[in-house]
Amino acid sequence: MTTNNIPTRVKLIDVGPRDGLQNEKQPVPAAVKIELVHRLQAAGLKEIEVTSYVSPKWVPQMADNHEVMAGMTRQPGVRYSVLTPNMKGFEAALLDQPDEVVVFGAASEAFSQKNINCSIAESIERFAPVVQAALAAGIAVRGAMSCTVGCPYEGEVAPERVTMLARLMKGIGVQRVDVADTIGVGTPLKVQRAIEATLPHFDIDHICGHFHDTYGQALSNTYAALQMGVWNFQSSVAGLGGCPYAKGATGNVSTEDVVYLLQGLDIDTGIDLDALVDAGAFISSALGRKPNSRVATALLNKRVG
Numbered sequence: 001m002t003t004n005n006i007p008t009r010v011k012l013i014d015v016g017p018r019d020g021l022q023n024e025k026q027p028v029p030a031a032v033k034i035e036l037v038h039r040l041q042a043a044g045l046k047e048i049e050v051t052s053y054v055s056p057k058w059v060p061q062m063a064d065n066h067e068v069m070a071g072m073t074r075q076p077g078v079r080y081s082v083l084t085p086n087m088k089g090f091e092a093a094l095l096d097q098p099d100e101v102v103v104f105g106a107a108s109e110a111f112s113q114k115n116i117n118c119s120i121a122e123s124i125e126r127f128a129p130v131v132q133a134a135l136a137a138g139i140a141v142r143g144a145m146s147c148t149v150g151c152p153y154e155g156e157v158a159p160e161r162v163t164m165l166a167r168l169m170k171g172i173g174v175q176r177v178d179v180a181d182t183i184g185v186g187t188p189l190k191v192q193r194a195i196e197a198t199l200p201h202f203d204i205d206h207i208c209g210h211f212h213d214t215y216g217q218a219l220s221n222t223y224a225a226l227q228m229g230v231w232n233f234q235s236s237v238a239g240l241g242g243c244p245y246a247k248g249a250t251g252n253v254s255t256e257d258v259v260y261l262l263q264g265l266d267i268d269t270g271i272d273l274d275a276l277v278d279a280g281a282f283i284s285s286a287l288g289r290k291p292n293s294r295v296a297t298a299l300l301n302k303r304v305g
């Protein structure tokens with residue numbers, strides 16, 4: 001299954017402002033989120049997942065979506081994406097002019113119910129008009145596929161479930177998908193199986209790897225995906241994150257760790273690692289903790305000698 005298709009260029013989507021901060025217990029001021037976006041783009045990130053337009057009763061941390069989107073200064077060439085689970089979310093997002101909207105489904109029925117309060121089939125019915133309206137408005141559409149390896153409620157998820165979800169996403173016009181290991185239980189082989197299960201419906205250029213690091217496998221999983229030719233990955237500065245509906249799951253793989261891995265493979269990301277470490281230190285300090293990144297920790301220690 002593994003090949004040596006390792007790409008020479010990789011695009012990283014930092015999901016820290018959205019996936020990273022959605023689960024924080026303490027309120028994070030919009031001004032801090034805006035500053036984080038500014039620091040990420042200054043570090044060279046060309047795609048940033050900024051916020052979500054979901055129910056504030058379900059995810060209070062994202063209730064300031066409009067304030068954040070309206071308050072940030074956009075940099076040309078950077079794509080700003082937001083999550084929109086239904087038309088209500090899309091209509092609110094449209095006012096803030098995102099470059100890309102993300103519909104988010106799951107390969108597990110139980111997770112779909114817990115996360116967005118509907119079955120997989122119902123979720124696709126809700127996403128279809130969102131995709132149609134977004135494309136008509138010239139906005140790109142990504143589909144996040146949660147639980148492609150394991151589910152916090154159902155356990156192991158079979159690759160056939162991933163193929164089914166990818167087929168449904170493709171059927172409604174989603175342009176690219178995230179293969180997400182929501183709870184970070186994946187291993188290289190399992191992640192490769194999930195990617196392979198997506199390939200009948202999306203080619204490798206339209207698949208993003210989205211790995212959480214709960215079991216410490218996220219970098220290995222990134223490498224395994226690279227070996228299959230995947231060149232789009234999501235990660236979170238300072239390893240922020242976790243899904244409110246995936247108890248016990250830790251944050252995304254840290255962007256700093258992924259950049260270091262890629263630099264070591266001579267893969268170009270266009271990201272300034274030092275500036276990225278500063279962005280991670282900034283948000284970690286605002287949250288009152290240390291960055292959850294081995295690379296950031298090492299580089300920060302090196303700076304103080």
Ligand SMILES: CC(C)(COP(=O)([O-])OP(=O)([O-])OC[C@H]1O[C@@H](n2cnc3c(N)ncnc32)[C@H](O)[C@@H]1OP(=O)([O-])[O-])[C@@H](O)C(=O)NCCC(=O)NCCSC(=O)C[C@@](C)(O)CC(=O)[O-]
Pocket residue numbers: 019022052053054055056058059085086088089090104115116117144145146147180181182183210242243244245
């Ligand atoms: C999807 C819903 C809204 C359905 O929630 P629902 O309760 O089934 O929705 P409803 O249509 O019955 O409406 C109920 C209330 O919600 C309001 N409402 C309805 N829609 C919206 C909206 N878009 N924005 C704001 N408000 C909304 C609606 O107006 C109404 O308000 P009320 O009349 O009671 O005052 C809800 O379940 C929800 O917001 N869930 C949040 C899910 C979420 O954000 N999860 C975390 C992101 S997913 C993730 O992190 C995984 C990912 C992507 O990173 C990849 C991975 O690692 O797996």
